Amino acid sequence: MAEAAVSSNGGMTRREFLYYIWGASMALFTAEMTGLILWFAIPRFREGEFGGTFTIPGDTLPSKNAEPVDFPEGRFWLVNLDTTIDEGTERMYQAGDEEEPIVGAAAIYKVCTHLGCIYDWNVANQRFECPCHGSKYRLDGRRVESPAPRSLDRFQLAALSADNEVLAVSEPDPNGTYAALPLPEGTAAIQVDTGARLEGPSLTLICDLRNNCP
Ligand code: FES
Structure with missing residues (x-):
């Protein structure tokens, strides 16, 4: 059965x-x-917490090629780049191997790409300098002097309208890091996503281009 x-x-x-x-x-x-x-x-990360997004009023952005603005909670520097103007050329300039002008805002990670020290903006020399082993970087994070193996990393950045509508978002450039973002008309705030980071490229040292490496 x-x-x-x-x-x-x-x-x-x-x-x-x-x-x-x-x-x-x-x-x-x-x-x-x-x-x-x-x-x-x-x-997993709340707004305003490292790993999440930070929304900053648009007028916090420094003027073009001015010294960077520090955001310690987000571990980034906010910069406003424009190699087409004369203002601030001691800080930001077009290097010999850069064919296109560099224009727009960028959020630069505050950790040195050599061994991870926290570097700072050197007011006397008008560039980022790492206290650990002496790496130096231009205002946009490009390497000026080693031992850093590559330029500084960047976070993705978005331009928001007064209604929190996304007007533009930074995209990877041909070198693989986030390109500087020209802010569209009507930008009221900038949003930096510290959960979206791209490594800086290993371009020729600027001191090599100028034949004045130490
Ligand atoms: S950790 Fe910055 S130069 Fe070594």
Whole structure:
């Protein structure tokens, strides 16, 4: 005779037992999948927390080629670059191997690309300088002197309207880091995403281009 629906002693049949096991497995699987979806859907970092986004009023942006503005909570410097004007050329200039002008805002990660020290802006020399082993960087983060193996990293940056509409977002440039973002008309705020970072490129040292490396 086929398998009995009810055991002769009134306990659970083999079929019922397998059914309950299958049901429990499905419930566990569903719970795991729900947990995974929530894990990816819920932002892990809050606004204003390193790893998340920082929204800054548009007028916080320094004037073109002016000294960088420090955002310690976000671990970045905000710069406003324009190699087409004469103002601030001691800080920002077009190097010999740069064919296109560099124009726009950028958010530069505050960690040196050599061994991870926190570098600072040197007012006397008008460039970023690392106190650990002497790497130097131009206002936009490009290497001036080594031992840093590459230029400084950048975070993705977006221009927002007064209604929080995204007007423009920085995209990777041909060198692989985020390009400076020219801010469109109507930009009321700048949003920096410290969860989106691209490494700086290993371009020729500027001191090599000028034949004055130490
Ligand atoms: S960590 Fe900055 S130069 Fe070494």
